[in-house]
Amino acid sequence: MTASPTLVLASGSPRRLALLEQIGIVPDHLAPTDVDETPMDGEAPNRLAQRLAQMKAEEALERTRADKTIGPAHILAADTVVALGRRVLPKAEGIAEAEACLSALSGRGHRVFTGVCLITPKERVRLRTVETRVKFKRLSRAEIDFYLASGEWHGKAGGYAIQGLAAIFVSKLIGSYTNVVGLPLFETAALLTGDGFPVAQDRSPTAPEVPSEDAPAAQPNPA
Ligand SMILES: Cc1cn([C@H]2C[C@H](O)[C@@H](COP(=O)(O)OP(=O)(O)OP(=O)(O)O)O2)c(=O)[nH]c1=O
Numbered sequence: 001m002t003a004s005p006t007l008v009l010a011s012g013s014p015r016r017l018a019l020l021e022q023i024g025i026v027p028d029h030l031a032p033t034d035v036d037e038t039p040m041d042g043e044a045p046n047r048l049a050q051r052l053a054q055m056k057a058e059e060a061l062e063r064t065r066a067d068k069t070i071g072p073a074h075i076l077a078a079d080t081v082v083a084l085g086r087r088v089l090p091k092a093e094g095i096a097e098a099e100a101c102l103s104a105l106s107g108r109g110h111r112v113f114t115g116v117c118l119i120t121p122k123e124r125v126r127l128r129t130v131e132t133r134v135k136f137k138r139l140s141r142a143e144i145d146f147y148l149a150s151g152e153w154h155g156k157a158g159g160y161a162i163q164g165l166a167a168i169f170v171s172k173l174i175g176s177y178t179n180v181v182g183l184p185l186f187e188t189a190a191l192l193t194g195d196g197f198p199v200a201q202d203r204s205p206t207a208p209e210v211p212s213e214d215a216p217a218a219q220p221n222p223a
Pocket residue numbers: 010011012013015016032033037056078079080081082091112155156157158160161162163180181182
């Protein structure tokens with residue numbers, strides 16, 4: 001009987017955890033990171049998303065190596081960037097920043113890139129960057145004020161969250177929806193299965209025959 005592989009999610013984002021849970025994956029450990037997300041001069045948005053995803057995974061790898069209780073693990077990290085042309089919009093931390101993002105996005109198309117990095121138990125680095133095109137309707141002053149009052153923009157790339165109220169601003173989306181929320185599930189599943197990590201299969205060696213819908217959700221441990 002082979003042991004169930006270990007998964008470390010290098011993220012403090014509740015969205016990423018929820019997206020993984022949506023496809024039946026509960027990480028064994030959470031390792032939120034604290035990398036400098038400032039773009040380099042002239043860095044293209046897709047390159048930025050990929051570089052930051054890799055930095056997050058590598059920081060979590062260092063921590064995992066230092067934690068003798070974990071052992072070799074799959075380490076998964078992601079970074080989401082909202083871009084207007086080559087311009088990277090900030091992760092809105094204040095209301096003025098959020099307002100500037102919404103005004104810039106109003107009536108225009110933009111691109112959302114999520115870089116995904118998987119470091120395998122043999123410490124091989126696998127990367128994918130996924131692009132989604134999103135178009136916003138033209139926003140009225142009242143719509144912007146309504147959205148700012150919701151606070152949903154806080155900590156979100158480009159100052160909006162498509163999974164909440166901002167859904168009513170999206171007139172068109174081409175590509176992966178889950179990529180915009182923070183983790184493209186199709187591509188993430190492909191990365192994991194490509195390295196032998198079971199997706200859409202039971203991971204536990206002695207699983208109950210019939211999973212109960214009432215069973216409490218498993219909780220990952222902080223790494
Ligand atoms: C555009 C958009 C972004 N976001 C979120 C996803 C990310 O959490 C965030 C972008 O910031 P990230 O730096 O990608 O992630 P994070 O700092 O929240 O989490 P961590 O680095 O610990 O994994 O914006 C949404 O939730 N919905 C959206 O529609």
